[in-house]
Amino acid sequence: MLKKLFQSFRTPVRRVQHLRTTPEVLNSGQHSLQRNQFSRHAVSIVERLQNAGYQAYLVGGCVRDMLLNITPKDFDVATSATPEQVRAEFRNARVIGRRFKLVHIHFGREIIEVATFRANHPQDEEEEDSNQSSRNESGRILRDNVYGTLEEDAQRRDFTINALYYDPVSERILDYANGVHDIRNRLIRLIGDPVQRYQEDPVRMLRAVRFAAKLDFGIEKHTAAPIRELAPMLREIPSARLFEESLKLFLSGNAADTFEMLVDLQLFDPLFPASTEALEHSPTYTHTLISEALKNTDLRVKQGKPVTPAFLFAALLWPALPARVLRLQERGMPPIPAMQEGAHELIAEQCQRIAIPKRFTIPIREIWDMQERLPRRSGKRADLLLDNPRFRAGYDFLLLRESAGEQTDGLGEWWTDYQDANDSERRDMIRDLGSKDEAGTGPRKRKRTGAKRKRNAAADSGE
Known part of the structure:
Protein backbone atom coordinates (compact mmCIF):
# COMPACT_ATOMS: atom_id res chain seq x y z
CA MET A 1 0.00 0.00 0.00
CA LEU A 2 2.68 2.51 1.04
CA LYS A 3 4.82 1.72 -1.97
CA LYS A 4 1.85 2.50 -4.17
CA LEU A 5 1.07 5.71 -2.34
CA PHE A 6 4.45 7.31 -2.96
CA GLN A 7 5.34 5.76 -6.28
CA SER A 8 6.47 7.83 -9.25
CA PHE A 9 3.85 8.06 -11.96
CA ARG A 10 4.61 7.76 -15.63
CA THR A 11 2.86 11.01 -16.37
CA PRO A 12 5.08 14.11 -16.09
CA VAL A 13 5.03 15.72 -12.65
CA ARG A 14 5.30 19.50 -12.22
CA ARG A 15 7.19 20.55 -9.11
CA VAL A 16 4.86 23.46 -8.30
CA GLN A 17 1.23 23.49 -9.34
CA HIS A 18 0.48 26.71 -11.25
CA LEU A 19 -3.15 27.58 -11.81
CA ARG A 20 -4.56 28.96 -14.98
CA THR A 21 -6.12 32.41 -14.91
CA THR A 22 -8.76 30.92 -17.19
CA PRO A 23 -9.95 27.39 -16.49
CA GLU A 24 -10.07 24.36 -18.69
CA VAL A 25 -13.76 24.06 -19.46
CA LEU A 26 -15.22 20.58 -19.84
CA ASN A 27 -18.59 20.66 -21.55
CA SER A 28 -21.30 18.07 -20.85
CA GLY A 29 -19.99 15.76 -23.57
CA GLN A 30 -16.49 15.74 -22.04
CA HIS A 31 -17.34 14.39 -18.59
CA SER A 32 -19.72 11.93 -16.96
CA LEU A 33 -21.58 14.27 -14.58
CA GLN A 34 -25.27 15.03 -14.85
CA ARG A 35 -27.17 17.55 -12.77
CA ASN A 36 -29.73 14.99 -11.58
CA GLN A 37 -26.95 13.10 -9.81
CA PHE A 38 -26.53 15.94 -7.33
CA SER A 39 -28.73 17.00 -4.43
CA ARG A 40 -31.75 18.79 -5.83
CA HIS A 41 -31.50 21.27 -2.96
CA ALA A 42 -27.89 22.09 -3.80
CA VAL A 43 -28.78 22.52 -7.46
CA SER A 44 -31.70 24.81 -6.56
CA ILE A 45 -29.36 26.96 -4.42
CA VAL A 46 -26.96 27.37 -7.34
CA GLU A 47 -29.81 28.29 -9.68
CA ARG A 48 -31.30 30.79 -7.24
CA LEU A 49 -27.99 32.50 -6.60
CA GLN A 50 -27.25 32.69 -10.33
CA ASN A 51 -30.70 34.16 -10.96
CA ALA A 52 -29.95 36.77 -8.30
CA GLY A 53 -26.86 37.82 -10.26
CA TYR A 54 -24.16 35.93 -8.37
CA GLN A 55 -21.71 33.31 -9.56
CA ALA A 56 -22.41 29.93 -7.96
CA TYR A 57 -21.11 26.37 -8.45
CA LEU A 58 -21.13 22.96 -6.86
CA VAL A 59 -17.58 22.51 -5.70
CA GLY A 60 -14.98 20.27 -4.11
CA GLY A 61 -15.60 16.80 -2.76
CA CYS A 62 -19.01 16.24 -4.32
CA VAL A 63 -17.64 16.93 -7.82
CA ARG A 64 -14.53 14.84 -7.17
CA ASP A 65 -16.48 11.90 -5.76
CA MET A 66 -19.07 11.93 -8.55
CA LEU A 67 -16.27 11.73 -11.12
CA LEU A 68 -15.02 8.65 -9.22
CA ASN A 69 -18.52 7.10 -9.01
CA ILE A 70 -18.53 7.57 -5.23
CA THR A 71 -21.70 8.79 -3.53
CA PRO A 72 -20.85 12.11 -1.85
CA LYS A 73 -21.63 12.66 1.82
CA ASP A 74 -22.13 16.38 1.36
CA PHE A 75 -22.91 18.83 -1.41
CA ASP A 76 -21.11 22.17 -1.08
CA VAL A 77 -21.69 25.38 -3.00
CA ALA A 78 -19.17 28.16 -3.70
CA THR A 79 -20.43 31.59 -4.66
CA SER A 80 -19.47 35.20 -5.19
CA ALA A 81 -22.21 36.24 -2.75
CA THR A 82 -21.10 37.15 0.76
CA PRO A 83 -22.54 35.21 3.72
CA GLU A 84 -24.88 38.08 4.45
CA GLN A 85 -26.06 38.22 0.83
CA VAL A 86 -26.68 34.46 0.85
CA ARG A 87 -28.65 34.72 4.06
CA ALA A 88 -30.74 37.48 2.51
CA GLU A 89 -31.72 35.11 -0.33
CA PHE A 90 -32.71 32.16 1.89
CA ARG A 91 -34.91 32.35 4.95
CA ASN A 92 -33.69 28.89 6.03
CA ALA A 93 -30.02 30.02 6.13
CA ARG A 94 -27.69 30.47 9.11
CA VAL A 95 -24.26 32.12 9.12
CA ILE A 96 -21.81 30.07 11.16
CA GLY A 97 -18.10 30.14 12.07
CA ARG A 98 -15.51 32.76 12.89
CA ARG A 99 -12.23 31.41 11.54
CA PHE A 100 -14.02 30.48 8.32
CA LYS A 101 -17.44 32.09 7.97
CA LEU A 102 -19.97 29.93 6.12
CA VAL A 103 -23.69 29.69 5.50
CA HIS A 104 -25.71 26.57 6.27
CA ILE A 105 -28.99 26.30 4.40
CA HIS A 106 -31.38 23.80 5.98
CA PHE A 107 -33.76 21.56 4.06
CA GLY A 108 -35.16 19.29 6.75
CA ARG A 109 -32.31 16.95 7.70
CA GLU A 110 -30.17 17.96 4.74
CA ILE A 111 -27.80 20.89 5.18
CA ILE A 112 -26.13 22.51 2.18
CA GLU A 113 -22.96 24.44 3.00
CA VAL A 114 -22.41 27.64 1.02
CA ALA A 115 -19.01 29.35 1.07
CA THR A 116 -18.04 32.69 -0.40
CA PHE A 117 -15.08 32.70 -2.81
CA ARG A 118 -11.91 33.22 -0.79
CA ALA A 119 -8.67 34.95 -1.80
CA ASN A 120 -5.09 34.16 -0.84
CA HIS A 121 -3.77 35.86 2.27
CA PRO A 122 -1.20 38.66 1.95
CA GLN A 123 2.23 37.59 3.14
CA ASP A 124 2.99 41.03 4.61
CA GLU A 125 1.12 41.23 7.92
CA GLU A 126 1.01 45.03 7.66
CA GLU A 127 -1.06 44.75 4.47
CA GLU A 128 -3.70 42.60 6.12
CA ASP A 129 -6.95 43.73 7.62
CA SER A 130 -6.54 42.26 11.08
CA ASN A 131 -10.31 42.04 11.48
CA GLN A 132 -10.51 39.66 8.54
CA SER A 133 -7.34 37.61 8.37
CA SER A 134 -4.19 36.93 10.33
CA ARG A 135 -1.30 34.48 10.47
CA ASN A 136 0.81 33.41 13.38
CA GLU A 137 4.61 33.51 13.38
CA SER A 138 4.94 30.17 11.56
CA GLY A 139 2.59 31.29 8.78
CA ARG A 140 -0.51 29.41 9.97
CA ILE A 141 -3.74 31.12 8.96
CA LEU A 142 -5.79 31.93 12.04
CA ARG A 143 -8.78 33.51 10.30
CA ASP A 144 -9.89 33.02 6.72
CA ASN A 145 -12.51 35.55 5.72
CA VAL A 146 -10.72 37.37 2.90
CA TYR A 147 -13.17 37.20 0.01
CA GLY A 148 -12.06 37.10 -3.62
CA THR A 149 -12.82 35.99 -7.15
CA LEU A 150 -13.52 32.55 -8.54
CA GLU A 151 -9.94 32.34 -9.84
CA GLU A 152 -8.55 33.29 -6.43
CA ASP A 153 -10.83 30.77 -4.74
CA ALA A 154 -9.47 27.99 -6.93
CA GLN A 155 -5.90 29.01 -6.14
CA ARG A 156 -6.35 28.86 -2.38
CA ARG A 157 -7.96 25.40 -2.33
CA ASP A 158 -5.74 22.66 -0.96
CA PHE A 159 -5.58 19.87 -3.55
CA THR A 160 -6.09 19.90 -7.30
CA ILE A 161 -8.83 17.27 -7.07
CA ASN A 162 -10.81 19.61 -4.78
CA ALA A 163 -10.55 22.65 -7.10
CA LEU A 164 -13.25 21.58 -9.53
CA TYR A 165 -16.36 23.70 -10.06
CA TYR A 166 -19.49 22.22 -11.60
CA ASP A 167 -22.26 24.41 -12.98
CA PRO A 168 -25.47 22.31 -13.00
CA VAL A 169 -27.21 24.90 -15.18
CA SER A 170 -24.75 24.73 -18.11
CA GLU A 171 -23.49 21.27 -17.00
CA ARG A 172 -19.88 22.42 -17.40
CA ILE A 173 -16.85 21.68 -15.19
CA LEU A 174 -14.35 24.48 -14.62
CA ASP A 175 -10.90 23.03 -13.88
CA TYR A 176 -8.24 25.56 -12.81
CA ALA A 177 -5.61 23.13 -11.50
CA ASN A 178 -5.58 20.03 -13.71
CA GLY A 179 -7.76 18.32 -11.13
CA VAL A 180 -9.48 16.08 -13.67
CA HIS A 181 -6.04 14.97 -14.88
CA ASP A 182 -5.01 14.05 -11.32
CA ILE A 183 -8.28 12.20 -10.72
CA ARG A 184 -7.63 10.13 -13.82
CA ASN A 185 -4.10 9.42 -12.58
CA ARG A 186 -5.32 8.78 -9.00
CA LEU A 187 -2.99 11.36 -7.54
CA ILE A 188 -3.12 13.66 -4.48
CA ARG A 189 -1.32 16.89 -5.37
CA LEU A 190 -1.20 20.17 -3.44
CA ILE A 191 -1.89 23.43 -5.24
CA GLY A 192 1.06 25.80 -4.93
CA ASP A 193 4.24 25.43 -2.89
CA PRO A 194 3.80 22.48 -0.48
CA VAL A 195 5.86 23.98 2.36
CA GLN A 196 3.90 27.23 2.30
CA ARG A 197 0.54 25.46 2.05
CA TYR A 198 1.33 23.19 5.01
CA GLN A 199 2.55 26.15 7.03
CA GLU A 200 -0.74 27.94 6.33
CA ASP A 201 -2.63 24.97 7.75
CA PRO A 202 -0.69 21.93 9.03
CA VAL A 203 -3.91 19.89 9.07
CA ARG A 204 -3.50 19.69 5.28
CA MET A 205 -0.87 17.01 5.96
CA LEU A 206 -3.56 14.90 7.65
CA ARG A 207 -6.00 15.65 4.83
CA ALA A 208 -3.48 14.41 2.26
CA VAL A 209 -3.27 11.10 4.12
CA ARG A 210 -7.03 10.87 4.60
CA PHE A 211 -7.80 11.44 0.92
CA ALA A 212 -5.08 9.03 -0.18
CA ALA A 213 -6.51 6.30 2.07
CA LYS A 214 -10.14 7.04 1.23
CA LEU A 215 -9.68 7.22 -2.54
CA ASP A 216 -6.81 4.72 -2.83
CA PHE A 217 -4.73 7.44 -4.49
CA GLY A 218 -0.99 8.02 -4.45
CA ILE A 219 0.50 11.13 -2.85
CA GLU A 220 2.51 13.07 -5.43
CA LYS A 221 6.19 13.04 -4.41
CA HIS A 222 6.62 16.81 -3.96
CA THR A 223 3.41 16.92 -1.94
CA ALA A 224 4.73 14.17 0.34
CA ALA A 225 8.33 15.40 0.56
CA PRO A 226 8.04 18.11 3.27
CA ILE A 227 5.61 16.26 5.53
CA ARG A 228 8.10 14.50 7.83
CA GLU A 229 9.99 17.71 8.50
CA LEU A 230 6.82 19.78 9.05
CA ALA A 231 4.89 17.15 11.04
CA PRO A 232 5.73 18.78 14.43
CA MET A 233 3.66 21.80 13.35
CA LEU A 234 0.57 19.77 14.18
CA ARG A 235 1.36 20.46 17.84
CA GLU A 236 0.27 24.05 17.20
CA ILE A 237 -3.22 22.99 16.12
CA PRO A 238 -5.96 23.32 18.78
CA SER A 239 -6.60 19.98 20.44
CA ALA A 240 -10.35 20.24 19.84
CA ARG A 241 -9.80 20.52 16.09
CA LEU A 242 -7.46 17.52 16.13
CA PHE A 243 -10.17 15.46 17.84
CA GLU A 244 -12.51 16.14 14.92
CA GLU A 245 -9.74 15.37 12.43
CA SER A 246 -8.88 12.12 14.21
CA LEU A 247 -12.48 10.95 13.87
CA LYS A 248 -12.30 11.62 10.13
CA LEU A 249 -9.01 9.72 9.93
CA PHE A 250 -10.07 6.64 11.87
CA LEU A 251 -13.85 6.33 11.50
CA SER A 252 -14.23 6.61 7.73
CA GLY A 253 -13.62 2.95 6.89
CA ASN A 254 -9.94 3.26 5.94
CA ALA A 255 -8.33 3.47 9.37
CA ALA A 256 -5.82 0.63 8.93
CA ASP A 257 -4.25 2.16 5.81
CA THR A 258 -4.42 5.61 7.38
CA PHE A 259 -2.46 4.40 10.42
CA GLU A 260 0.30 2.96 8.22
CA MET A 261 0.66 6.25 6.36
CA LEU A 262 0.60 8.35 9.52
CA VAL A 263 3.43 6.28 11.00
CA ASP A 264 5.44 6.31 7.77
CA LEU A 265 5.13 10.10 7.40
CA GLN A 266 5.85 10.68 11.12
CA LEU A 267 2.42 12.24 11.62
CA PHE A 268 1.40 9.71 14.28
CA ASP A 269 3.87 11.11 16.82
CA PRO A 270 2.37 14.62 17.17
CA LEU A 271 -1.08 13.04 17.47
Missing part, protein backbone atom coordinates in the same frame (compact mmCIF):
# COMPACT_ATOMS: atom_id res chain seq x y z
CA PHE A 272 -0.25 10.14 19.83
CA PRO A 273 3.18 10.71 21.43
CA ALA A 274 2.86 8.04 24.12
CA SER A 275 1.70 5.42 21.61
CA THR A 276 4.57 6.37 19.30
CA GLU A 277 6.97 5.71 22.18
CA ALA A 278 5.33 2.32 22.68
CA LEU A 279 5.81 1.60 18.96
CA GLU A 280 9.53 2.19 19.44
CA HIS A 281 9.90 0.03 22.56
CA SER A 282 7.57 -2.86 21.60
CA PRO A 283 6.98 -2.43 17.87
CA THR A 284 5.51 -5.83 17.04
CA TYR A 285 2.91 -5.93 19.81
CA THR A 286 1.94 -2.26 19.54
CA HIS A 287 1.66 -2.30 15.76
CA THR A 288 -0.31 -5.54 15.74
CA LEU A 289 -2.79 -4.46 18.41
CA ILE A 290 -3.51 -1.09 16.84
CA SER A 291 -3.70 -2.56 13.33
CA GLU A 292 -6.10 -5.31 14.40
CA ALA A 293 -8.31 -2.78 16.19
CA LEU A 294 -8.40 -0.53 13.14
CA LYS A 295 -9.10 -3.40 10.74
CA ASN A 296 -12.05 -4.43 12.89
CA THR A 297 -13.21 -0.81 13.01
CA ASP A 298 -13.05 -0.61 9.20
CA LEU A 299 -15.05 -3.82 8.94
CA ARG A 300 -17.77 -2.49 11.24
CA VAL A 301 -17.97 0.76 9.26
CA LYS A 302 -18.31 -1.15 5.99
CA GLN A 303 -21.01 -3.37 7.53
CA GLY A 304 -22.92 -0.32 8.75
CA LYS A 305 -22.48 -1.31 12.40
CA PRO A 306 -22.10 1.32 15.14
CA VAL A 307 -18.62 2.42 16.16
CA THR A 308 -17.74 4.42 19.23
CA PRO A 309 -14.58 6.54 19.51
CA ALA A 310 -14.14 5.24 23.08
CA PHE A 311 -13.08 1.76 21.96
CA LEU A 312 -10.96 3.23 19.17
CA PHE A 313 -8.98 5.52 21.49
CA ALA A 314 -8.75 2.76 24.10
CA ALA A 315 -6.95 0.62 21.52
CA LEU A 316 -4.74 3.43 20.18
CA LEU A 317 -3.53 4.31 23.68
CA TRP A 318 -3.46 0.91 25.39
CA PRO A 319 0.10 -0.08 24.38
CA ALA A 320 1.41 2.96 26.31
CA LEU A 321 -0.43 2.00 29.52
CA PRO A 322 1.21 -1.23 30.86
CA ALA A 323 4.63 0.38 31.39
CA ARG A 324 3.04 3.17 33.42
CA VAL A 325 1.04 0.71 35.50
CA LEU A 326 4.14 -1.39 36.15
CA ARG A 327 6.08 1.64 37.40
CA LEU A 328 3.29 2.47 39.83
CA GLN A 329 3.13 -1.14 41.05
CA GLU A 330 6.88 -1.14 41.60
CA ARG A 331 6.32 1.81 43.93
CA GLY A 332 3.97 -0.36 45.99
CA MET A 333 0.59 0.56 44.50
CA PRO A 334 -1.89 -2.36 44.20
CA PRO A 335 -2.84 -3.48 40.65
CA ILE A 336 -6.28 -1.88 40.32
CA PRO A 337 -5.33 1.52 41.80
CA ALA A 338 -2.17 1.42 39.65
CA MET A 339 -4.29 0.81 36.57
CA GLN A 340 -6.63 3.66 37.48
CA GLU A 341 -3.82 6.12 38.19
CA GLY A 342 -1.87 5.14 35.06
CA ALA A 343 -5.01 5.52 32.95
CA HIS A 344 -5.71 8.95 34.43
CA GLU A 345 -2.18 10.17 33.67
CA LEU A 346 -2.13 8.80 30.13
CA ILE A 347 -5.53 10.20 29.16
CA ALA A 348 -4.73 13.60 30.68
CA GLU A 349 -1.52 13.78 28.63
CA GLN A 350 -3.28 12.63 25.46
CA CYS A 351 -5.99 15.26 25.85
CA GLN A 352 -3.29 17.92 25.60
CA ARG A 353 -2.86 16.81 21.98
CA ILE A 354 -6.32 15.55 21.07
CA ALA A 355 -9.19 16.87 23.19
CA ILE A 356 -11.10 13.62 23.74
CA PRO A 357 -14.43 14.58 25.34
CA LYS A 358 -15.32 13.28 28.78
CA ARG A 359 -18.17 11.22 27.33
CA PHE A 360 -15.45 9.07 25.73
CA THR A 361 -12.64 9.24 28.30
CA ILE A 362 -14.89 7.72 30.99
CA PRO A 363 -15.71 4.55 28.96
CA ILE A 364 -12.05 4.33 27.87
CA ARG A 365 -11.04 4.05 31.51
CA GLU A 366 -13.85 1.57 32.19
CA ILE A 367 -12.73 -0.67 29.32
CA TRP A 368 -9.17 -0.60 30.65
CA ASP A 369 -10.34 -1.19 34.20
CA MET A 370 -12.16 -4.31 33.01
CA GLN A 371 -8.83 -5.75 31.85
CA GLU A 372 -7.67 -5.82 35.46
CA ARG A 373 -10.98 -7.17 36.74
CA LEU A 374 -11.61 -9.92 34.17
CA PRO A 375 -8.97 -12.30 35.64
CA ARG A 376 -10.72 -12.07 39.06
CA ARG A 377 -13.57 -14.52 38.71
CA SER A 378 -13.96 -16.37 42.05
CA GLY A 379 -17.21 -16.53 43.96
CA LYS A 380 -19.84 -14.23 42.50
CA ARG A 381 -17.33 -11.98 40.76
CA ALA A 382 -17.76 -13.61 37.33
CA ASP A 383 -21.53 -13.12 37.31
CA LEU A 384 -21.20 -9.56 38.57
CA LEU A 385 -18.72 -8.80 35.78
CA LEU A 386 -21.04 -10.42 33.23
CA ASP A 387 -23.78 -8.01 34.30
CA ASN A 388 -21.48 -4.99 34.07
CA PRO A 389 -22.61 -2.69 31.19
CA ARG A 390 -18.96 -2.49 30.06
CA PHE A 391 -18.43 -6.24 30.05
CA ARG A 392 -18.89 -6.72 26.31
CA ALA A 393 -16.49 -3.91 25.44
CA GLY A 394 -14.00 -5.20 28.02
CA TYR A 395 -14.32 -8.77 26.70
CA ASP A 396 -13.86 -7.65 23.09
CA PHE A 397 -10.82 -5.68 24.18
CA LEU A 398 -9.40 -8.75 25.94
CA LEU A 399 -9.74 -10.75 22.71
CA LEU A 400 -8.04 -7.89 20.86
CA ARG A 401 -5.08 -8.04 23.26
CA GLU A 402 -4.82 -11.79 22.74
CA SER A 403 -4.95 -11.41 18.96
CA ALA A 404 -1.93 -9.11 19.24
CA GLY A 405 0.02 -11.86 21.00
CA GLU A 406 -0.53 -10.89 24.62
CA GLN A 407 -0.42 -13.91 26.93
CA THR A 408 -3.45 -14.12 29.22
CA ASP A 409 -3.34 -17.85 30.09
CA GLY A 410 -6.51 -18.61 28.17
CA LEU A 411 -8.57 -15.88 29.83
CA GLY A 412 -10.41 -14.92 26.65
CA GLU A 413 -11.35 -18.54 25.97
CA TRP A 414 -12.53 -18.96 29.55
CA TRP A 415 -14.85 -15.96 29.27
CA THR A 416 -16.10 -17.16 25.88
CA ASP A 417 -16.98 -20.51 27.45
CA TYR A 418 -18.53 -18.89 30.50
CA GLN A 419 -20.95 -16.82 28.43
CA ASP A 420 -22.09 -19.95 26.56
CA ALA A 421 -22.37 -22.17 29.67
CA ASN A 422 -25.52 -22.95 31.65
CA ASP A 423 -25.74 -22.29 35.40
CA SER A 424 -24.44 -25.71 36.40
CA GLU A 425 -21.48 -25.50 34.02
CA ARG A 426 -20.68 -22.00 35.28
CA ARG A 427 -20.53 -23.28 38.88
CA ASP A 428 -18.16 -26.03 37.78
CA MET A 429 -15.95 -23.52 35.98
CA ILE A 430 -15.71 -21.29 39.04
CA ARG A 431 -14.94 -24.28 41.25
CA ASP A 432 -12.24 -25.41 38.83
CA LEU A 433 -10.45 -22.10 39.21
CA GLY A 434 -9.61 -22.90 42.79
CA SER A 435 -6.67 -21.07 44.22
CA LYS A 436 -5.53 -19.98 40.75
CA ASP A 437 -8.32 -17.42 40.44
CA GLU A 438 -6.74 -14.41 42.04
CA ALA A 439 -3.60 -14.78 39.93
CA GLY A 440 -5.66 -15.16 36.78
CA THR A 441 -3.74 -18.29 35.79
CA GLY A 442 -5.04 -21.02 33.56
CA PRO A 443 -8.11 -22.94 34.64
CA ARG A 444 -9.00 -26.38 33.35
CA LYS A 445 -10.49 -26.09 29.89
CA ARG A 446 -13.99 -27.30 29.15
CA LYS A 447 -14.53 -29.11 25.88
CA ARG A 448 -16.05 -26.83 23.33
CA THR A 449 -16.49 -26.33 19.60
CA GLY A 450 -14.01 -24.28 17.63
CA ALA A 451 -16.77 -22.17 16.11
CA LYS A 452 -17.60 -20.48 19.40
CA ARG A 453 -14.06 -19.17 19.78
CA LYS A 454 -14.33 -17.19 16.57
CA ARG A 455 -16.29 -14.36 18.07
CA ASN A 456 -15.68 -10.99 16.60
CA ALA A 457 -13.11 -9.12 18.68
CA ALA A 458 -14.57 -6.01 17.11
CA ALA A 459 -12.87 -2.68 17.52
CA ASP A 460 -16.08 -1.48 19.08
CA SER A 461 -18.71 -3.22 21.13
CA GLY A 462 -21.36 -0.99 19.62
CA GLU A 463 -22.41 0.31 23.04
